Amino acid sequence: SIWEDDDSFIRSDYMVINKRVTSENTFGGETGFTADELEEIENQQWVKRVAPFASADYRVSASVTQQGRGLSTYMFFESIPGDFVDVPASQWGWREGSDEIPVIISKDYLTLYNFGFASSAGLPQMSEGLMSGIPLTLTLRSEDGMRTLQFHGRVAGYSNRLNTILVPQEFMDWSNAALGTGKVKNPSRLIIEVSRPGDVAIKDFIAGHDYEIAGDKSATSASFLLRVVVGIVLAIGIVITLLSFFILLLSISLLMEKNRDKLHSLLMLGYDTSVVGAPYRRIVVVASAGAFLLAIGCVFILRAYYLPALEGLDAVSGSVLPMLLLGAVLTAAIILFNLMAISRKVRGAWRIRR
Template structure:
C-alpha cells in the first residue's frame, strides 16, 4: 500500500484537491444546515402556545337556505363524525353540547347592575386550554364553574368600559366576579351562583362542565333527546397538512378563525428548507465530479505505471486502493469540516429561536450527523466504482 502510494502520488495536484474539498464542504454544509435548521424550527410550530400553531380547530357547517327557514338540522351526524375521526391527520374529535334551556346572568358592581341572556356549552375536558382543579359540578352546592373567552374581557376593558366611563377590570379581579345565574325551562326556574374559573384563548364560547350540561339538560331541557352537534372541535396534526384544507373544502365545513391558513408559514419553512438542501446537493454533486475528474487526470498521467503494475500481477482493485483511500479521507474531512460549520451556524440562530418560545428545546443533531456520514460514504462508493472501472480499462490497454 505504501509503495503503491509513493509510486502513484507523484502527479497529485494540491490545488485540485483543495478545490474539491472547498466545494464539498460548502455543499455538505448547506445540506446539513438546511436539514438541522428545519428540525430546530419545527418545535416552535408544534408548541401548544405557538403563534403559528393550529392543532385545535372548531368546525361547523355552512348555514344554508334550509337552516334559515328552520328546515334541516345543520349538525354533524354520526356518519360524518366517524368519517372525520378516520382521517389520518385527525387525532381526536369532540362535540360541543349546548344548553337546551334559557340562561340569564346578572352581576352587580359598584352599585351598577348588569343583566343579560347567556348561552352555555361544554366540550370534553381534554380540549380545554385552562387548568383548574374546580372544573366539576355538584348539584348540592348550586355553584357553576364557568370558563369564558379571554377576548370577552378585552372587549369590556378596551371597548365597553371606555365608552361608558366604567373602570377596567384586571384578570385576577375578573375571576373573583360572581354571577347570579337563572336557568329556566320545562316549567322550572332556579337560581345558581356562577363563578369564573378561567379564561380561554382557544374556544370562543361560554364553557361549563359536561356533568353540569348533562344534569341541567335533563332538568330544564325540552326533553327532545340527543341532537346532532352543530359544532365540533378537532385536534389535528397541525394545519400545515394540505390534506386538512382539502378535506374541509370538499365537505363544506368551516373552521373558526381560518386556522388552516396558519399552516402557510410551516409550508413555507418546509419549502425553503427543501430549496436550500437542493442547492447544497448541487454543490455536493459538483464536488463529486471535481474529485472524480482530478483522479481521472491523475490516472491518465500514471497510465504507463498502471500498465506496468498490471503486468507485474497487481489486480485493478489493489491498484485502485490508494485512490479509494484518498477519496475516503477527503470525503470524511469534508464531513468533519461541514459539521464544524454547522455547529458555528447553529450557535448563531439558536439564541434567536429561544427568544421566540419559552422553554424552547432544540432538536438533536444525530440525524444531521448520520445524513452527512451517509452522503460522504455514498460519494466515496461512487468514486471507488468509477476508479476501479477506469483502472481496469487502462490495465487492459483499452485507453
C-alpha cells in the same frame, strides 16, 4: 407558537363551523346539522373527527359583585368533548356534587365589557388575571321556572377563536338532565379536527355547502401557508444535498481516475493500499467537515438576523441540538460512503496491478 399561544387549549388543527343564517331560516328555519350532514362531513378526507356543540337546555344568568356594586346578565353555556380541550385535568372537568364550574369565555366578551359597558357605567376595567380571580355566581333556571340551581363560576381560560362560553361536558350532561326540557335538537355548531389546516379542499367544501367557519381564519391560513413553504424549502434542501453528495463523489472519482497511472505506479512500487488512498481520504474528511462547520456558522448568522424579529412576535425558538445532530449524522454518512468508494477504487487499481 405565534398563532397558538392565546388559544393553547384549542389547537390550530381544530375549526368550528355552523350553518349560515339567512332570511329563509330566520324564523323557524333549520340551522342545525342533520345526521346525514354529519355523516357527509365525517367522510371528508381532511376530517379526522367531528363533535357537536351541546347547548344548555335551560336559562343561565351570571352576577358579579365588586366594590359594593353588582352586575348581572343573562348568558348561555355550550360544551364540547373534553379531549378537544387541551386544559389540565386539575383545571377542567366537573364532578357531580361540586359547586364550582370552570368556564372558558371569548376574549371579545371581556373587551366589550372593558371598552363598552364599563366606561359607560362607571365600572372599573378588568384584566384577564383579575377577571379570573373574581367569583362568578351562576344561576341556572329551568324553562318553567320551577327548578333553580346556583353554582360558583371560575374562568379557566380565554379564547380568540371560540366565540362562546364553554363548560365541561360532564356538567352539561348533568345539568341538561336536571333542568332541561328533554327535547332532542340538532347541533347548531360542530368542532372538527382536520388533518390539513388551511387546505383549499376545506374552503371549497364550506363554500359549496353554505357553511361558515367561526373565529379568525387568518391563523389557520397562515399555518397552512407556513407548512407549504417549509415543505418546498425542505424539498429544495434535500435535492441540493443529494446533488452536493454526488458532485463530491464524482469529483473524487474523477480525481482518482486522473491519477490512475500514479496510483498504479505506487502500488507497483509496493505501497500499501491504505497509504495510496490516504490523500483522497483526507480530502473527503477535510472537505466534508469544513462544509459542515461552514454551514453551522451560516445557520447561526442567519438565526441572529431573523430570531429577534420572530421573538418580537412572541415566537419561541427551538433548540439547535437536533439540527447539529442531523448535520453531524449526514456529514458522517457522506464521509463514510466516500471512504468506501475510495477503498473500492484503490482495490480496483490493485487488481489491475496484479
